[in-house]
Amino acid sequence: MKNRIITIHTNDTPVSLKTKRLLAKKLEGSGFIVSESLEGDSELIVCIGGDGTFLEGIHKFDFPKIPFIGINTGHLGFFQEINPNQLADFIFHYKTGKYRLQALSTVKATVINDNDECFEHIGLNEIVIRGELSHPVHLNISIGGSFIERFSGDGILVATPAGSTAYNYSLGGSIVDPRLKLMQVTPIAPMDTTAYRSFTSSILLPCDLSLGVIPEYVTKHGIKITTDHLEYNYNDIRHINVEFSDKVVNLLRFENYDFWTKVKSKFL
Structure with missing residues (x-):
């Protein structure tokens, strides 16, 4: 046996x-x-x-x-x-x-530095791009290869549906049913003034689109990338690409599990 x-x-x-x-x-x-x-x-x-x-x-x-x-x-x-x-x-x-498997999508950040070195980071909840030591950042953001905006603020968070109830929710992002396959881009303390114009609410992206980020280094401080609870610091990023990963986390769920019942019991 x-x-x-x-x-x-x-x-x-x-x-x-x-x-x-x-x-x-x-x-x-x-x-x-x-x-x-x-x-x-x-x-x-x-x-x-x-x-x-x-x-x-x-x-x-x-x-x-x-x-x-x-x-x-x-x-x-x-x-x-x-x-x-x-x-x-x-x-x-x-x-x-007497159980079933719940497949949860993950998100991947691919970081390219000035030396053409490539680093990959995967998160189940989210990937956060922000400045070191809480310094504000300026990020040129594109979606599906099309330039969208020059974001200014503390940073951006890219959440999976599973991570929508975590840090994303604390930032005012939406709760997303994990049966939907999408990425949610949520700004962190965006600057929205006459000098800086940034989106102030979440953006929802389908699973086949990627998010491109090019940091502007206007100070000596670098960029911090956080995947779930892990932190990585970079000072020479040329480009960051965020997209769905091919890795899936399978959770064991019993017959009486319901996502929205869980949300109600934990948040309401």
């Missing part, structure tokens, strides 16, 4: 570590092998913590094809599917196949 391996990723809070020990005991009692690393034949990744721990696990394991499920021991827990008191129910539903 093939070994059934489940990988567990957790933060180091006492409640998460306690939940991890209890879950590992229950899984092993149900015939599973528990691992903290991503074995070649792991069939599921369980993230114990909050949304930050969930995103950390996705990046740690480099957006694998195998599905994730979250156990919420944090605060908001929007991605997390179950609570620590539902471990037995989770194992039963998983073993009996």
Whole structure:
């Protein structure tokens, strides 16, 4: 019989570590092998913590094809599917196949510097382009190869539908049903004066269009690119291209999951 391996990723809070020990005991009692690393034949990744721990696990394991499920021991827990008191129910539903997979799109930023070096960054929630040390930036923005505007402000955020309820929502962006495949470009503290004219509301783009960004270096400060929780600083960017990635994150969802019910319970 093939070994059934489940990988567990957790933060180091006492409640998460306690939940991890209890879950590992229950899984092993149900015939599973528990691992903290991503074995070649792991069939599921369980993230114990909050949304930050969930995103950390996705990046740690480099957006694998195998599905994730979250156990919420944090605060908001929007991605997390179950609570620590539902471990037995989770194992039963998983073993009996009473679940479905929710495929979440990701967004990719390709950065080209003055030396023609190329760097790629992928985010499940969003990619943020802003100035270092909170300095304002001037960004020449194009959509599908057509110039749109010279944006001035703190920066821009490009969110996936999954990330529309995160930082994007705090900036006044729209909540988007994850069944829609689109990118949302939301300005961060845009300047809209007689000297600087910038869009002040979100822009929605279909999945086949890309966003081009060319920074203007009017000061010595560089550009910071953030993908979910990870930060990268550049001082010599020639061009940034933001588009949908071909990587997909599969979330395990039980039969009673509904996106808008989740939104209501977490935000209203």
